[in-house]
Amino acid sequence: xxxxxxxxxxxxVERLQADLNKANAKPKLAVDGIFGPLxxxxxxxxxxxxxxxxxxGLAGPNTLAALKAALSGPAKPAKMDYTRKTKRMDFELTGxxxxxxxxxxxxxxxxxxxxxxxxxxxEQKDFHKETExxxxxxxxxxxxLAVSGTSDFAKYFKxxxxxxxxxxxxxxxxxxxxxxxxxxxxxxSNTSKVNWSKQEITxxxxxxxxxxxxxxxxxKMDVAAHEFGHAIGQPDExxxxxxxxxHKKSIMNLGxxxxxxxxxxxxxxxxxxxxxxxxxxxxxx
Numbered sequence: 429x430x431x432x433x434x435x436x437x438x439x440x441v442e443r444l445q446a447d448l449n450k451a452n453a454k455p456k457l458a459v460d461g462i463f464g465p466l467x468x469x470x471x472x473x474x475x476x477x478x479x480x481x482x483x484x485g486l487a488g489p490n491t492l493a494a495l496k497a498a499l500s501g502p503a504k505p506a507k508m509d510y511t512r513k514t515k516r517m518d519f520e521l522t523g524x525x526x527x528x529x530x531x532x533x534x535x536x537x538x539x540x541x542x543x544x545x546x547x548x549x550x551e552q553k554d555f556h557k558e559t560e561x562x563x564x565x566x567x568x569x570x571x572x573l574a575v576s577g578t579s580d581f582a583k584y585f586k587x588x589x590x591x592x593x594x595x596x597x598x599x600x601x602x603x604x605x606x607x608x609x610x611x612x613x614x615x616x617s618n619t620s621k622v623n624w625s626k627q628e629i630t631x632x633x634x635x636x637x638x639x640x641x642x643x644x645x646x647x648k649m650d651v652a653a654h655e656f657g658h659a660i661g662q663p664d665e666x667x668x669x670x671x672x673x674x675h676k677k678s679i680m681n682l683g684x685x686x687x688x689x690x691x692x693x694x695x696x697x698x699x700x701x702x703x704x705x706x707x708x709x710x711x712x713x
Contacts, residue, residue, distance in 0.1 A: 432487035436463040444487055444495075448474060451498050463487075474498075505580040512701040516604050516627060517660065519698060523581070526588060528573070530694060531595045532659065534629070535603035540611045541618060541632070547611055555609055558636050559652050560596045566653035566679060567660075568593045570686045571694070572711045579704040589710055592694065594656075605629050605659060620651055622658035629659060641666075643676045643683035654679060661693025686712055 430436075432444055442461040449457055453470040468485040475481040478494045487495075508523030520529040536556065538547045547555075571592040575585040610632040612618050618632040631652060638648035657680050658664075665672040665681040677683030680690060688709040698707045 431489075432463055432492075433485070434463055434465070434468050437461055441467070444492075445470075447495050447499060451495060502583040502586070503580065505584050507581070510701050512697060514697055516624075517697075518604075519694075519701060521590070521698075521701070523585070526585075526590045528590050528592045528698070529595055530592060530660065531597065532604045533597050533599040533602055534605050534607045535600045536598055536607050536609050538609050538611070542613045542616055544611050544613055547609075551611070552609075555633065555636070556596075556598050559631065562636065562650050562652045563594055563596060563656045566650055566684060567656065567686060570713050571688075571691045571709055572713060573691075573695070573698075573707045574710040575705060575707060577702075577705040579702060581702055582705040590707070592691070594660075596656075607631065609633075620655050622655050624658065624661075629655060631655060641682040643681070645677070647677050647683040647685075649679070649682055649684060653684070657690060660690075662690050688712055 432441055438461055441463045442459050444463075445457040445459045445461075445467060448467070448470045449459070451474060454473045455466055455470060457467055457470055471487050471491065472483055472485045474495065475483040475485075475491060478498065481491055481494055505523075510519075510521045512519040516532070518531045520531065521527075522529075534556075536552065538552055540546060569591055573590045573592065575582050575588070575590065577583075605627050607629045608631070610618055610630070612632045612634060614634070616632075616634060618634070619630070620632060620635050621630050622628070635651040635655070638650055641649045643649065662680050663670065665675060665678050667673065672678060672681065672689070675681055675687070677685045679686050688711075691709045695707050695709060699705070
């Protein structure tokens with residue numbers, strides 16, 4: 429095809445004008461088959477937005493090829509699925525359904541405190557089941573991540589998003605965390621906590637009930653969900669020294685609201701998974 433430029437006319441120019449409009453031409457063009465000043469301006473605008481094209485206002489082979497590529501979208505990357513294993517959690521990314529699963533394996537040590545009976549096998553299973561239910565409800569599907577970068581993966585998913593989900597499985601072999609589960613009297617109290625360096629979590633049977641910690645507005649905290657926040661790298665925000673001390677309804681403070689900042693450790697780890705690819709939190713559902 430001959431180079432299209434000012435003065436060119438015909439079907440090829442009509443096709444060029446239509447394609448430039450599809451590529452968000454500025455200015456938007458009348459598809460009249462006449463290559464005039466406005467068409468040249470639109471060509472120049474497209475060339476500026478698609479380096480290393482020469483910005484000359486001429487629709488030659490390179491510009492036309494770039495326009496065709498822009499309209500067809502980036503090629504599907506050869507690799508769509510990735511995994512990353514770390515000391516405290518594993519990451520599984522599936523490109524086809526745009527999901528990221530964060531998985532933790534917990535080795536439970538069941539104990540009692542106070543005037544209570546020993547754990548039964550059913551109680552142990554029910555404790556884990558309810559704990560995971562609370563975690564998934566509080567955290568699952570909340571983080572929506574955008575993708576940027578120069579990799580084929582990043583280019584393909586540039587205008588798409590990934591949603592983050594969480595899974596906690598009881599497992600001794602390959603454990604990420606040792607979980608001390610305390611059975612305490614109904615209405616009793618115990619200090620639940622997470623030791624990040626030792627990879628230890630302490631929970632009790634009363635942590636499965638929402639508690640009013642003083643967030644206000646009737647907002648209650650799910651203690652198990654709060655402690656899980658520590659297990660994915662988040663600090664307490666109720667301490668006076670924390671920058672978000674005033675955000676009482678935050679899940680890492682006294683409430684149950686998940687914020688963009690609560691994905692920081694997850695995003696830091698994900699950004700080590702695929703070369704030349706950067707994840708960021710676009711929104712929180």
